[in-house]
Structure formats: C-alpha cells, structure tokens
Amino acid sequence: MKPPRNSPRSRSRIGRYVIFGLIVAVLAATVALLHWRHGQRAAQTAAEPALTGVASQMRTDASSWTHREKDASEILRDIHERNIAALGLSRNAILVSTQAGEKYYVADRDAAFSNALLLGEIKADGNSSYQIVWLPDAAVHIGMARWADVFDKTRDTLSLLLPLLMIGGLLWFMRREMRGGATLLEKSPALGFVDVIGAGEAKAALADVKAYLSEPAQFVEMGVRAPCGVLMTGGPGVGKTRLAQALAGECGASFISITGSYFSAKYYGVGIQKVKHLFELARRNAPTVIFIDEADGLGKRTDTGGGPAEAESNRIVNQLLAEMDGFESNEGVIVVAATNHPENIDDALRRPGRFDRTVQVRLPDLDDRASILRFYAAKLTAKSNDIDFNQLARLTTGLSPATLSMIVNQAGLVTRKAGDKVVSGEHFIEAIKIARIGDVNGAERALSEEELTRIAVHEAGHGLVAALLGTGVLEEVTILPRGGALGVALITKMQDKHLYRETEIRNEIQVLLGGRNAELLIFNEASSGAAQDLQEASRISLDMVSKYGFNADGDLFSLAALPQQYAGLQLKGAIEHANVLLKDLNDACYALLRANRPVLRAIADQLLESETVPGQTVYRLIKEHAAAASASAARLAQEPEAA
Known part of the structure; x- marks a missing residue:
C-alpha cells in the first residue's frame, strides 16, 4: 500500500532523495571541473608548434630522461660539438637527447642555466642543429621530487573526497542516532x-x-x-x-x-x-x-x-x-x-x-514471599521437608522479589561453602542473615573479654524486652559480629503491618532502648554501642509527636503540613515533646529489665558460652522466671498467715 503523500514516511523518503541528489550534483560538478581543466591544457598544447621525433616524446613522457644525471659542463660540450638532437627546458631540469640516442638530464634550479643558454641568437644565415622545447607542464621529477608529485595528487584527491566523506559520515551518524536502539522484539517473551x-x-x-x-x-x-x-x-x-x-x-x-x-x-x-x-x-x-x-x-x-x-x-x-x-x-x-x-x-x-x-507495584506480602521463595527454591537441590517457607517469609519482611531471588541463590552459595550437597533450612536462614545484616566478619577476635560481656548484656536486653512486650517473634540472639553490627537480636513479624497503634510504636522504642538500659542495669553505665539505637528511637519518637498526633499535650498539628523552610522553625517544640516521650519510655524499659534481671543474666551467660541463643530458650527462661516469681509470691503470702 502506497503511503499518503504527506505522511511522515513519505517526507522522510523525499528528504533522503534530496540529500542523495545534492551529493550527485557535487560529484558531477567536480568531474566537470576536472574535464574543463584537462581541455584547457590540451588546447594550450595544441596551440604550440608541432614537434616531431624525440622532441615530441620529451613533451609527452619525460621519465626516460630522469634516470641519469650529468653536470652542466657535459651539456655545454655536447652543444659545442653539435651532438644535441633535442633540448627540453623545464623549471627545475634540462632534458638532453644526443645524436647518438643518449638521454640524460641536468639539474637546473629556477631555470637559471637554461636562461643563460637562450641569451644568444642564431645568425640569419645559420641553422640550429637541435630543437629547444619549453616544457612548462612536463612531469620532470628528480630525486625526492618524484614523491612530491604523488603527495600532490593524493592531496588533491583527498581535498575533493574529504568533504563528501564528512558530509556522508555526519548524515550516517545522525541517522543512526535518530533510530537509537528502539527495535521490535523478534519474539514475544515467554511469560504470562x-x-x-x-x-x-x-x-x-x-x-x-x-x-x-x-x-x-x-x-x-x-x-x-x-x-x-x-x-x-x-x-x-x-x-x-x-x-x-x-x-x-x-x-x-x-x-x-x-x-x-x-x-x-x-x-x-x-x-x-x-x-x-x-x-x-x-x-x-x-x-x-x-x-x-x-x-x-x-x-x-x-x-x-x-x-x-x-x-x-x-x-x-x-x-x-x-x-x-x-x-x-x-x-x-x-x-x-x-x-x-x-x-x-x-x-x-x-x-x-x-x-x-x-x-x-507493592512489596509482596507474607504469603507471596513464601510462594516466591518456593518458586526459586524449586531450581535448587533442596530438602523440601526441612525448609519452613512460612518462617523464611517472616524473616524476609519488607524485602523485594529481586532480593528474595538473591537470598535463594545465596543459600546455594552457603551450602557449597559448608561442603554440603543439598540446601537445607539452616542454609536459607544463614542466607537471610547475610542479606539483612551482613556476613560474619570475625571481629570478635579483636574484642576483649570485657567488651564481649558488655555486648552479650546489650543484645540480651534487646531480645528480652522484645520477648516480654511481644513486638514480634524473637528468632535468636547472637554476639557474632555481622556487617557493621557487633551483635544482633533477630526479631520477625508474624504478618506484614501497614498500620501501627500507639502502643505498638511505644513498644518498638522500648526494644531499641533495651540494650542501653541492660548495660545501665548491670554495669551502672552505658557505652557507645547504643548510638544507632538512640538515633532510630529519636526518629520514631519525633514522628510520633510531629506527624502521628501521639502527643501527651494533645497537640495534633503535623509538621509535615508545613513547607520545608517553615517546618524547621517549629522543630524545637517537637524535639522537646519527643525527648519527654523518650524519657518516659526509657524509665518503663529500665523497670521492665530490673524486674527480669535474673533472665537477663541467664541470657547473657549463655551468649558468652555458645555465642548464639535461640528464641525458644529466651521464652523458656521467661516462663521459668515467671513461675519462680509466682511461687515466691505465693510463699510470701502464706508466711504471714502461718505466723
């Protein structure tokens, strides 16, 4: 079907024809110029007297004379002895052809010597025994001058072709740029x-x-x-x-x-x-x-x-x-x-x-994460009965499908590193820890015994507060350094949450403050290890009072409604309210840890012994402590009655 006359495709075709016509016109003009110059030269040659014999050969092709050079005295002697058949005069040499058929040349820079030969005139009754030929256009090249002619011809050719090549190259590059990389897929993706x-x-x-x-x-x-x-x-x-x-x-x-x-x-x-x-x-x-x-x-x-x-x-x-x-x-x-x-x-x-x-396009929820992990794990040699994909989905809250794919591949790398042939649930859990926290870096070798004890108490405080307040599922507590952390309390959520109640956020802040308060309870002073915890707790508390309306004074105005240049002026009051909130939560966290001090000690001792304590152990210690406290309270209640 012929495209419409004014369609983009038709206009593009007309543009190509115009460019092609311009290039052809430039080439035709160049060829015509060369023909004109050749005709002018031929006309000039035809206007000169006719030459015969060796003189004619000397004008048309002077290469036979340029192989042998002689001194100027030789040409004078041949002239004196009337041994010259023809002389050819050019701008830089005199060509000589003798009566015996010998051919040679004499270098004559700027035609100085040939001018001297022409000073004298032949007498009226005398006849010249040789012909003198003026060779203004003869290609007489001696020594390195032969290469100069090749260079000149090459330069002239390039001077004509280079502009055309540049124009053609520019058009080709622009055409390629206009098309770019937009091409149709030859075959549709095999996805649905x-x-x-x-x-x-x-x-x-x-x-x-x-x-x-x-x-x-x-x-x-x-x-x-x-x-x-x-x-x-x-x-x-x-x-x-x-x-x-x-x-x-x-x-x-x-x-x-x-x-x-x-x-x-x-x-x-x-x-x-x-x-x-x-x-x-x-x-x-x-x-x-x-x-x-x-x-x-x-x-x-x-x-x-x-x-x-x-x-x-x-x-x-x-x-x-x-x-x-x-x-x-x-x-x-x-x-x-x-x-x-x-x-x-x-x-x-x-x-x-x-x-x-x-x-x-949102992040996958709990069920979707489990399905994605199953999908990618099917490509591995894995113990399907040994892998709890629901637990793995809880451990990967907030991770994208691309990250989940990387975790499955990392589980295979962990398996190979351990020397095993089949991927198990432990390998998956280790891969998740590497993805979320980092790999074990061996920094514990550089820590002193006092630092290890403080880290154990700190992480035990995080894990204990999380287990007591039920902020999630405590999977394990470890003092093995991973990434930039010297220890980790691994806490997961039973399900994805998009809305948080005020009580839940307050509990999250107490978990963050649990490590610092555990150090205060055991050692009577805190360390710099709580810096990151304080930063995150401060950020959450500031959001509570400035965005969520969780303010003790009942102030509901959100700083997020203000332009950036004005919001900074109102931060002072919000920071004061957030600091009051942090102090209240810090006191509550300290009281909670003090009431469960034996459990905190027991968790820290087990961490120093085995480096990692499962979450089930922490829950068991809490139940045992609660049972012992209840029995002690019952015993104390019975003693006054007996008395």
Missing part, C-alpha cells in the same frame, strides 16, 4: 501473568491493556476508550519490568523496550527525532506496547534558563506529550512506563490521556 507472583493491582490494570490489544472490537462497540498509558511505580526490584514482559507475552502484540535515557543524544535536535521515530515504528506495527523503563530519566520541564541542554530536555518532553496525546492517532499503541521516582516525571505526562492509570 501467572508467572508473576503477587502484584494484584498492577495485574488488574495491565489486564485492561491486554483486553484492548487482544479484542479491540469490544471496546469500540461499547464506546469505551482504552487506556493510552500505564505508569507503574514502586521501589527497585518489585517486578515492574517482569510485569511489562508478562503483558507482552499475554497479548502477543509487538513489543518495544527502551529506557528513559534513550531520548538523550549528542546532537542537538536528535532527541526529538528519536521520539518521532519511536512512535512511527509503533504505529506501523500496531498493536504495539512501548515499555519505558526508568522513565524518570526523561526529567521534568523547567524554565530556569539552564542553557541548551535544559532546553533540549524540555523539547523532548514536549514532543513526547504531543505524540502521546496530539493530532496523530495512537490507535493500537500503549505506553507502559516504570519508575522508582514518579515525582521526577512531568505532571503533564501523568494526566489522563497520557498515562491514564498510575499503579503502585
């Missing part, structure tokens, strides 16, 4: 929505796109407009790219995958041509899904006058806006974009008609 675990909201949004690309007639009959674009947001590794691949695999449409940096170019104006080429390619192969990964690379339009680079970025965004919702029909073209920073995308791109739907 069933291969993506979780992300229910994103799947529902993309299902509408799939339905439109698969059966557009249904939308037309109902008068429903299909979404023009879908913007997927979410943290790194949550599966945005995998969802786009699943969409391409589901609907069987053409698929173009690019990144936000695709539109940047080294030549001014090429970025706009890339946008046009991208949508022309998509329209020709509709139905098409254009997937733009890291779409925040497009940036926002600004008016700060930042120079040509900023102006070019603005023009690229403007062209993309026009292509997505302009006069051109985008029927059958869907744009799916993914970004970790939606705030960096221009607001005009996010309005309906461009990106009609913004979908938050």
Whole structure:
C-alpha cells in the first residue's frame, strides 16, 4: 500500500532523495571541473608548434630522461660539438637527447642555466642543429621530487573526497542516532501473568491493556476508550519490568523496550527525532506496547534558563506529550512506563490521556514471599521437608522479589561453602542473615573479654524486652559480629503491618532502648554501642509527636503540613515533646529489665558460652522466671498467715 503523500514516511523518503541528489550534483560538478581543466591544457598544447621525433616524446613522457644525471659542463660540450638532437627546458631540469640516442638530464634550479643558454641568437644565415622545447607542464621529477608529485595528487584527491566523506559520515551518524536502539522484539517473551507472583493491582490494570490489544472490537462497540498509558511505580526490584514482559507475552502484540535515557543524544535536535521515530515504528506495527523503563530519566520541564541542554530536555518532553496525546492517532499503541521516582516525571505526562492509570507495584506480602521463595527454591537441590517457607517469609519482611531471588541463590552459595550437597533450612536462614545484616566478619577476635560481656548484656536486653512486650517473634540472639553490627537480636513479624497503634510504636522504642538500659542495669553505665539505637528511637519518637498526633499535650498539628523552610522553625517544640516521650519510655524499659534481671543474666551467660541463643530458650527462661516469681509470691503470702 502506497503511503499518503504527506505522511511522515513519505517526507522522510523525499528528504533522503534530496540529500542523495545534492551529493550527485557535487560529484558531477567536480568531474566537470576536472574535464574543463584537462581541455584547457590540451588546447594550450595544441596551440604550440608541432614537434616531431624525440622532441615530441620529451613533451609527452619525460621519465626516460630522469634516470641519469650529468653536470652542466657535459651539456655545454655536447652543444659545442653539435651532438644535441633535442633540448627540453623545464623549471627545475634540462632534458638532453644526443645524436647518438643518449638521454640524460641536468639539474637546473629556477631555470637559471637554461636562461643563460637562450641569451644568444642564431645568425640569419645559420641553422640550429637541435630543437629547444619549453616544457612548462612536463612531469620532470628528480630525486625526492618524484614523491612530491604523488603527495600532490593524493592531496588533491583527498581535498575533493574529504568533504563528501564528512558530509556522508555526519548524515550516517545522525541517522543512526535518530533510530537509537528502539527495535521490535523478534519474539514475544515467554511469560504470562501467572508467572508473576503477587502484584494484584498492577495485574488488574495491565489486564485492561491486554483486553484492548487482544479484542479491540469490544471496546469500540461499547464506546469505551482504552487506556493510552500505564505508569507503574514502586521501589527497585518489585517486578515492574517482569510485569511489562508478562503483558507482552499475554497479548502477543509487538513489543518495544527502551529506557528513559534513550531520548538523550549528542546532537542537538536528535532527541526529538528519536521520539518521532519511536512512535512511527509503533504505529506501523500496531498493536504495539512501548515499555519505558526508568522513565524518570526523561526529567521534568523547567524554565530556569539552564542553557541548551535544559532546553533540549524540555523539547523532548514536549514532543513526547504531543505524540502521546496530539493530532496523530495512537490507535493500537500503549505506553507502559516504570519508575522508582514518579515525582521526577512531568505532571503533564501523568494526566489522563497520557498515562491514564498510575499503579503502585507493592512489596509482596507474607504469603507471596513464601510462594516466591518456593518458586526459586524449586531450581535448587533442596530438602523440601526441612525448609519452613512460612518462617523464611517472616524473616524476609519488607524485602523485594529481586532480593528474595538473591537470598535463594545465596543459600546455594552457603551450602557449597559448608561442603554440603543439598540446601537445607539452616542454609536459607544463614542466607537471610547475610542479606539483612551482613556476613560474619570475625571481629570478635579483636574484642576483649570485657567488651564481649558488655555486648552479650546489650543484645540480651534487646531480645528480652522484645520477648516480654511481644513486638514480634524473637528468632535468636547472637554476639557474632555481622556487617557493621557487633551483635544482633533477630526479631520477625508474624504478618506484614501497614498500620501501627500507639502502643505498638511505644513498644518498638522500648526494644531499641533495651540494650542501653541492660548495660545501665548491670554495669551502672552505658557505652557507645547504643548510638544507632538512640538515633532510630529519636526518629520514631519525633514522628510520633510531629506527624502521628501521639502527643501527651494533645497537640495534633503535623509538621509535615508545613513547607520545608517553615517546618524547621517549629522543630524545637517537637524535639522537646519527643525527648519527654523518650524519657518516659526509657524509665518503663529500665523497670521492665530490673524486674527480669535474673533472665537477663541467664541470657547473657549463655551468649558468652555458645555465642548464639535461640528464641525458644529466651521464652523458656521467661516462663521459668515467671513461675519462680509466682511461687515466691505465693510463699510470701502464706508466711504471714502461718505466723
């Protein structure tokens, strides 16, 4: 089918014809100039007197005379003895052909010697025994001058070809830049929505796109407009790219995958041509899904006058806006974009008609994490009966699918390092610790006995407070240094939480303060090991009084409502309220540890003995202490009655 006369494809073809015609015209003009110069030279030669014999040969081809050089005295002697058949005079040599057929030359710089030969005139009754030939254009080269002629010819040729090569190369580079890397996938991905675990909201949004690309007639009959674009947001590794691949695999449409940096170019104006080429390619192969990964690379339009680079970025965004919702029909073209920073995308791109739907791709919940771990673990040689995937899912709260995939692979590396052949649950737990905290770094070898004792008391305080307040499931307490931590109390949640009550947040702060208060209780002074705990507790308490309304004075105003330049002025009062809250929680935490001091001592002693104490042991010690305290209280209550 012949494209419309004014279509972009037709205009592009006309532009190529014009450029090709210009190149042909330049080449034709060059050839004509060379022919004209050759004709002028031939006409000049034809106007000179006709030469015969060796004189004619001397003018047309002087190479036979340039192999032998003689002194000027030799030519004078041959002239005196009338032994000359022909003389050829050029700007830098005199060619001599003798009566005996000998050929040689005499170097004559600037024709000084030949001018001297021509000073005398032949008498009227005399006849010259030889011909004198003026050779202004004869190629007489002696010594290194022979290479100068080759150089001159090469230079002249390059002077003609180099501009053409530069123009052609520039056009080729610009054409390649305009096309960029936007190409159709030759084969659709072998993925479907069933291969993506979780992300229910994103799947529902993309299902509408799939339905439109698969059966557009249904939308037309109902008068429903299909979404023009879908913007997927979410943290790194949550599966945005995998969802786009699943969409391409589901609907069987053409698929173009690019990144936000695709539109940047080294030549001014090429970025706009890339946008046009991208949508022309998509329209020709509709139905098409254009997937733009890291779409925040497009940036926002600004008016700060930042120079040509900023102006070019603005023009690229403007062209993309026009292509997505302009006069051109985008029927059958869907744009799916993914970004970790939606705030960096221009607001005009996010309005309906461009990106009609913004979908938050969330982290997997407890059940989804268990399913993802099972999916990746199926590729390993593992003891399925020995692995509690529900426990592993609790240990991986807040981790993305990409991180879960890395943990499964890390479990295999841990297995190989341990010399085992089959991956077990212990290997998975160790892999999770490496991912969340860090690998064992061996720093305990540099710690003194007093430091190890203090670390054991500190971590025992964290674990004991967490177990007493029920802030989660205490998995284990260890004094083995991991990453940047000298010890760890590993606490997991039974289920993912999105809302926290005030009591739950207060308990979390007490767990953070548990290590420092345990040191105060046992050693009567704290150490610098609680610095990170205090920082996190301070951040949470400041949020409680300045954002969540958990203020003892009943102050409900949120500092988050103020602009940044004004919020700082109000921080002083919020910090004072947060400090009061921290002191109250610190006193409550200290009283809780003092009431369970024997348990704290028992946990610390076991840590010094075995370096790691399971959570079940801590819960057992708490129950034993509670039973002993109840028995002691009952005994004390009976003693007054007996008395």
